[in-house]
Amino acid sequence: MDTISFAGDGLAADLIPSEELADCAATALGEDGSRILSYGTGSGYTPLRELIAEQLQVHPYRVLLTNGWLQGFSLLVRQRAQGQNAIIEYPTYFGALSALFGAGANVIYADLHEDGLMLQQLADQIRMTSQKPVLAYTIPTFQNPTGQTLGYEQRWELCRILLRAGIPTVEDDTFGFLRFEGERIQTLFEMSGQATIYSTSFSYTIAPGLRVGVWVLPNDLAAELSTRANDTYITPSLLGQATIYEFMRREAFEPHLIELTANLKERRDTMVAALEKHVPDVSFVRPEGGIFLMLKLPPGTDAKGLLDRVEGVTALPGSAFGGYPHTIRLNFAEPALDEIEPGIERLAAALTLEPVAFEGYN
Ligand SMILES: Cc1ncc(COP(=O)(O)O)c(C=O)c1O
Numbered sequence: 001m002d003t004i005s006f007a008g009d010g011l012a013a014d015l016i017p018s019e020e021l022a023d024c025a026a027t028a029l030g031e032d033g034s035r036i037l038s039y040g041t042g043s044g045y046t047p048l049r050e051l052i053a054e055q056l057q058v059h060p061y062r063v064l065l066t067n068g069w070l071q072g073f074s075l076l077v078r079q080r081a082q083g084q085n086a087i088i089e090y091p092t093y094f095g096a097l098s099a100l101f102g103a104g105a106n107v108i109y110a111d112l113h114e115d116g117l118m119l120q121q122l123a124d125q126i127r128m129t130s131q132k133p134v135l136a137y138t139i140p141t142f143q144n145p146t147g148q149t150l151g152y153e154q155r156w157e158l159c160r161i162l163l164r165a166g167i168p169t170v171e172d173d174t175f176g177f178l179r180f181e182g183e184r185i186q187t188l189f190e191m192s193g194q195a196t197i198y199s200t201s202f203s204y205t206i207a208p209g210l211r212v213g214v215w216v217l218p219n220d221l222a223a224e225l226s227t228r229a230n231d232t233y234i235t236p237s238l239l240g241q242a243t244i245y246e247f248m249r250r251e252a253f254e255p256h257l258i259e260l261t262a263n264l265k266e267r268r269d270t271m272v273a274a275l276e277k278h279v280p281d282v283s284f285v286r287p288e289g290g291i292f293l294m295l296k297l298p299p300g301t302d303a304k305g306l307l308d309r310v311e312g313v314t315a316l317p318g319s320a321f322g323g324y325p326h327t328i329r330l331n332f333a334e335p336a337l338d339e340i341e342p343g344i345e346r347l348a349a350a351l352t353l354e355p356v357a358f359e360g361y362n
Pocket of ligand 1: 009067068069070071093095139144172174200201202203208211212213
């Protein structure tokens, strides 16, 4: 039996516009090969930086393009958070968490519940620490691992708390463009009058293998991180960035997003229908975009124990992200569409197994 995976962070191959990207790469090399194949600045491919700067209405100097979002975050936390306090929502994306630990930051947590971020707890944590956090990190839209989105009022309140405390906030908008229903909510970057550090990635909107992360930084930090990038890898890989630039220049991005989000919606709908049919007693928040959905089993159930015993399907327990042990994160973008219902059926079989009590994080 082939294993069906809901466990990864990736996208199914049919969601990646590979033929068009091959053509974009060839055009980019043909038209700007001497620049793309040479060393450049630490900040990334200038035409793409300029294009993004124009879209976000900032000076291109503030835009840094890194080899994927995670490398940018790693540069940032190594620059600013070594031995310092950093405050994050929890559970969160484990790549960000391990970058923070790798940089030697002291991580302070504010809980993210089903009804949103515990803002009072966040404010209390900030007030109680003897050393003010040097940064806050949040994924307000279609969060990893919960799939949740922070509502409009909560965003305002979050901005107000962090601005008043003078804590630079990193907004990770990696999934923000993947909305397939409901109304778009302003980013923290927009709400805060560009005071927030905005970041996103082309990993889900175009292709993860191109490795292009986007950062919009205050001037001083843009200069520091460009130098740090320069010291670390001289220039980020320019071919992926130039390919994305060409993809945008020929106006392929918007139509691609429309098709991609329609495909993601179909996958979300298929997963929701399968869950309602095969595991009607399990609750979950229905995401309006992104790629993740989180299942909530009865409290006290050890989701990891169940997943370890199930056959033919993989998924990650919420505890892998610091979330509740009775939760399971499902990625509906990685399996093929016709694998989703059989995968949920296999998962449903596991849920009928004798539950085991949670014995601690490991
Ligand atoms: C919230 C979040 N941010 C960033 C990333 C990584 O982006 P990149 O592939 O650009 O490093 C991921 C990948 O899973 C993610 O879940």
